[in-house]
Amino acid sequence: MTDWWKKACVYQIYPRSFMDSNGDGIGDLEGIIQKLDYLKKLGVDIIWLSPIYDSPNDDNGYDIRDYYSIMHEFGTMDDFDSLLNEIHQRDMKLMMDLVVNHTSDEHEWFRKYDDFYYWRDQPNNWKSIFSGPAWTYDKVRDQYYLHIFSKKQPDLNWENHKVREKVYEMMRWWLDQGVDGFRMDVINFISKEPSLPDAPDGDGSPYFMNGPRIHEFLREMNDEVLSNYDCVTVGEMPGATPEDAMIYTNPKNREVNMIFTFEHMDLDSGSNGKWDLKPLNLIDLKENLEKWQHALYKNGWNSLYWNNHDQPRIVSRFGDDGKYRVESAKMLATCLHMMQGTPYVYQGEEIGMTNVAFDSINRYQDIETLNMYHEKKSEGWSHNSIMKSIYAKGRDNARTPMQWSDASNSGFTTGRPWIDVNPNYKTINVEQALQDSNSIFYHYQSLIKLRKTYNIITTGKFKLIHRHHPNVFAFERIDEHEKLIVYCNFSDSTHTFDLPNGEILIHNYHQLDSNQELNLRPWEAVVFYQN
Template identity: 55%
Template structure:
């Protein structure tokens, strides 16, 4: 297996609007990120992924870009960015930008021109179509509810937007658009950025002719999603981007590609594909949903056997053929300790266990801001507390359908993207030390107990556990490159696996629940001399490793010789 720096890195994701505010306007900024770089260096991370900071009217928290080569005024200036980049590099870390190539803001100059008239030179920068039967061109549904088509009375046509109506999709069938985007990516690389996370990259190609999706109750259904996700031409376009721009820089690239399995992912990340280094897969993110996509709001209890199946498939299929991106949290998902752990009695233990899981799989681990101190889902009680456009659209749509508000708020409390977007909890001062002003969204009420200052002082905290995990990954190559093998595949509470690289072996034991199951190791592990590398509990006197009783959310990692 070829060794690469981005395989050996640990990535820390920053949602800048909620990270740290330095001017008291209640909005995080670039100077706030710069002021906390020493904290991130001490944690041990190698790459900082910053969500969009480009100029934007902010209808979708920066994912609606109105100028790719300028900074959102609330975040600061280009001078602030240049200083941040210099300071990141001065500490031996790298910067990965979050870049949206599928769509822009409807306030981007390209779209403003495109909307002027049907014969405007930039009309074809976006996807415009005539309606049919006094309605939209087809029946595709937006990720943010409603039709993907927005009617423009001035030109009597519809434009396509897979997300908000304020996020019109770019037309990747237009070579001029492609050249414009290539030039922009090159511009950032010349500034010295170290990579990109490509947002919604799987959607840049739409089915020719924009056919209707089938009736959802038809057994031969074609979901709209299949007509604008992971189509074959996406790969041609990514190879073109790589060959003309990305290839000339030693950078890290990761794509947001929902709706695919590991074999399909190899089309993006296969070693010979010339496309991306890794992708974010979403299969494990839908284990607690009745269905993918909009069905995320309809909760079902997740099952450990399903989690094992999904993660094991990705671990085995991509081994020696591609590379994984491992995560349990991000800006679009609930907090992992609230979702897959226990954010009450066993918050500390379960947060450490989940961290052990992500950091001992093959692939690059991603830490989302606040994960390293065990931040939990928001404690909001009213729809007035929420800011997320997806959440607000869902609320309005279901209220019109007559869903009881109490039931609706329960769904939102569990799955809203705002669970991850409450401000970073730095200390126990007002607003958690995030701002001296009024925060753009409420700080979680548990900030006095859960905050960075308290975690740093406590040697047994989640924070220091993360530091140790990251240090171990740098010390033991088997954690990075070792081959994964699932153990105890049918155990309903314990997730166990080995990683092996040449003569080195790693045994990982994880109890995902608050019971105390007995872990009986397979014969090929019994009798081996096991060295405990890390655990979230102290070993019990006189315990037998061959028949080990695991405590609630216990995690253990052993090293052995193969």
């Protein structure tokens, strides 16, 4: 088996918001099929679907009621078979979301098997990631059950080997259908400290992140299931350090191919967490990404991402979604795609979709956002200060419908969309992007092609340059006989450097502003190639 995923580019689809084929306002599998040629044109290799399994939708599908059936809003198993076939016919692959830290409380296991979940007569003091306590009282059992997330998402007890056998059985079933891998939701939460002790301030993460048996469980999963298939695996692992990742992703350890880190996504958060806003310090970002590039070089593998269904839109977050939206979106893409790792593109990123600012909390849908709003209100925060945090960091920024055209509801649906469309769809949409040869879309297309053309992007060593420059992220990729030199301006001011030798591989302005010097204009990105 080859490491085919090292040169691949992954495109994440959030099915509910991608394309609606039947006018009910909810994206579906048939809608995805209709847009596969668009994804093929972009050049992506792997499509990752956020959960499509049967679910009561308390957390938009991450609360699974039945792992073996499709959510009725998305279609049927026949629709899934058609989708998989159409993806494979286009020489692309399909990665499914694997959600096995928890199920829905409506899963038959929750009532059928006493020992599949964590039950206690007296709960500990842990808090849920979605606000409130991490334990809920169940009248039927006269006990409390653990849920790190929503109270409708009870945590599975992986200490029970029967739980693990059921999970492995389900994974084999999907791989036998022909799926090509899994993105594993909060997979480093599956091993808890068995005593479930109280935690300072109720933060139980030291007892469930990267827990005592996590490597044992992942190796068992690999031995029992994954090693028997030519598939790709990426583990979502909040709280994992580069040192952790070296263990998780080293092929010798037989765990996962790569992980999602959260460190670079926490750099614009204050000491009170995600909703405590602070400006990004570019030097912090550079040094964090450098740390990961160095740690996993020849030891493991990085996943590269700015956006996903849980993160705000990167052009609004680290870029400029106004005057320089196109330039900054291309710059951010260039910066990411020139590093070592497998890049991930989240739907709409390739056309520069932006954050949204709904005028009422009632227009928001995300459980985390709504819970936080009510909690902060009860703590005395003003409405305006809470909304400022939601506009910056709320998960619904990523979940507004895909903007296909300037037609009604952005061409996403003929009905009423499940969540409102971002009003800027009239000017930011796929139809417009495809007609503009200088669009963000074609810049992403070029970056994906370059990865397949130049081995140095996959194999070269990373070297940070101009480390202390507060506005420019510059680095080299170095192989035995080749070098890439990458300059990315994270500001709306101009900065001057010595002009590197070499040909220009990709650039987000029409031509260089140079006369023996490199004058980096606002949000400019340029890559030089030397051999």
